[in-house]
Amino acid sequence: MSTPAEPTVPAICIGIVGCGNIFERYVRGIARFPGLRIVHVADVDPERAKLGAETAQAAAPAGTTVRHGSLADLLADPAAVIVVNITPPTVHAHVTEAALRAGKHVYVEKPITTDLGIARAQLELAAASGLTVGGAPDTFLGSAGQTARQVVDAGTIGDPVGATAFVTHSRAETWHPDPTFLFKPGGGPVLDLGPYYVTQLVNCLGPVAEVYGTARVGAPVRAVTAPGRLVDSIDVEVETHANAVLTFASGVLASMVLSFDIWDHNLPYLEIYGTRGTLSIPDPNAYDGDVKVRLHGAEDWTVVPPVLPVQGPADSFEHQMLRGPGVADLAAALHGAPHRATGGLALHVLEVLDAIGTSGKARTPAAMTTTCARPAAAAAVAAD
Numbered sequence: 523m524s525t526p527a528e529p530t531v532p533a534i535c536i537g538i539v540g541c542g543n544i545f546e547r548y549v550r551g552i553a554r555f556p557g558l559r560i561v562h563v564a565d566v567d568p569e570r571a572k573l574g575a576e577t578a579q580a581a582a583p584a585g586t587t588v589r590h591g592s593l594a595d596l597l598a599d600p601a602a603v604i605v606v607n608i609t610p611p612t613v614h615a616h617v618t619e620a621a622l623r624a625g626k627h628v629y630v631e632k633p634i635t636t637d638l639g640i641a642r643a644q645l646e647l648a649a650a651s652g653l654t655v656g657g658a659p660d661t662f663l664g665s666a667g668q669t670a671r672q673v674v675d676a677g678t679i680g681d682p683v684g685a686t687a688f689v690t691h692s693r694a695e696t697w698h699p700d701p702t703f704l705f706k707p708g709g710g711p712v713l714d715l716g717p718y719y720v721t722q723l724v725n726c727l728g729p730v731a732e733v734y735g736t737a738r739v740g741a742p743v744r745a746v747t748a749p750g751r752l753v754d755s756i757d758v759e760v761e762t763h764a765n766a767v768l769t770f771a772s773g774v775l776a777s778m779v780l781s782f783d784i785w786d787h788n789l790p791y792l793e794i795y796g797t798r799g800t801l802s803i804p805d806p807n808a809y810d811g812d813v814k815v816r817l818h819g820a821e822d823w824t825v826v827p828p829v830l831p832v833q834g835p836a837d838s839f840e841h842q843m844l845r846g847p848g849v850a851d852l853a854a855a856l857h858g859a860p861h862r863a864t865g866g867l868a869l870h871v872l873e874v875l876d877a878i879g880t881s882g883k884a885r886t887p888a889a890m891t892t893t894c895a896r897p898a899a900a901a902a903v904a905a906d
Contacts, residue, residue, distance in 0.1 A: 537562040537602030540609040541574030551846030564596040597624035611708035632717040634868040657868025660848025664809025665828040680798030685776035688789040710760035722806040735766035735878030740783035808842035862897040
């Protein structure tokens with residue numbers, strides 16, 4: 523497994539809030555970056571915080587002590603410079619606000635919050651306080667996202683005209699012991715998986731200007747069949763199938779389907795259609811995978827060589843689910859490097875996704891009130 527590229531900067535100490543399902547992915551992922559140190563772990567469950575600290579301690583460099591306790595304990599720790607907020611989506615806003623008021627920089631899992639107004643206010647608070655907020659997803663920083671970005675920037679497929687994106691069901695009911703959260707507020711295909719796809723599109727195409735969408739509930743009750751399941755069924759409280767048209771500021775039109783009702787299909791993940799050819803982008807929930815191009819008149823697809831080292835085999839869940847590049851991106855930004863996985867990007871993506879539902883209810887397109895800078899290409903790409 524390759525260690526992601528990281529600028530040479532003094533080590534920055536990290537506190538993590540939330541010791542749930544993705545905690546170990548962050549611990550193991552952050553451990554790959556010599557410039558990051560996890561020094562404090564917090565959770566609402568004291569026992570879970572203790573176990574989390576033991577996990578982090580096992581992965582820590584020699585001489586590092588990982589403390590544990592409540593959110594208040596972590597925020598009172600002067601050593602923790604960045605707070606990594608990986609609590610459930612409905613708790614993101616509370617933890618981020620508390621961390622900012624405690625003078626901490628914040629990296630927050632997707633979505634940045636479940637409320638656009640709160641997210642906007644928190645970024646204003648951060649700016650007024652001289653603090654930096656970063657947000658997931660960071661997968662666009664990987665080899666696939668940066669390779670796709672270079673294809674677009676090089677004009678290989680000509681001028682982008684349109685794009686498609688298909689978010690399909692992970693069949694969580696068959697393997698997750700309690701996927702209830704996916705069908706409650708803060709979940710659903712739009713907020714759960716949509717951020718990966720929209721962020722990748724913004725990485726390649728820039729910000730969105732207008733959204734028109736519509737959404738509905740599929741099956742109102744979901745049967746859970748996972749081995750060792752903790753629940754037998756789930757009452758669905760969010761839309762599980764959505765369609766949207768995104769108009770980018772550049773004029774590119776993208777069609778999206780986001781669904782927990784598509785179990786079987788022959789659909790691509792992401793494609794961008796240009797005046798000279800088509801770009802095929804692999805699963806944006808992963809860092810790596812084959813980026814393919816097929817120019818008009820070509821007999822077959824061509825795999826584009828990765829412009830960055832891969833994080834691991836594209837078909838390896840273990841490697842592709844390790845998180846951390848976005849935290850390293852924020853840490854480097856504190857020392858003057860370009861910040862790519864920014865809070866502003868996460869806010870814009872949230873507004874795009876929020877507009878899918880609100881525009882459908884209003885039966886009119888929604889003009890975006892936010893925008894963002896297109897993230898800078900990774901340094902290794904920009905240098906080519």
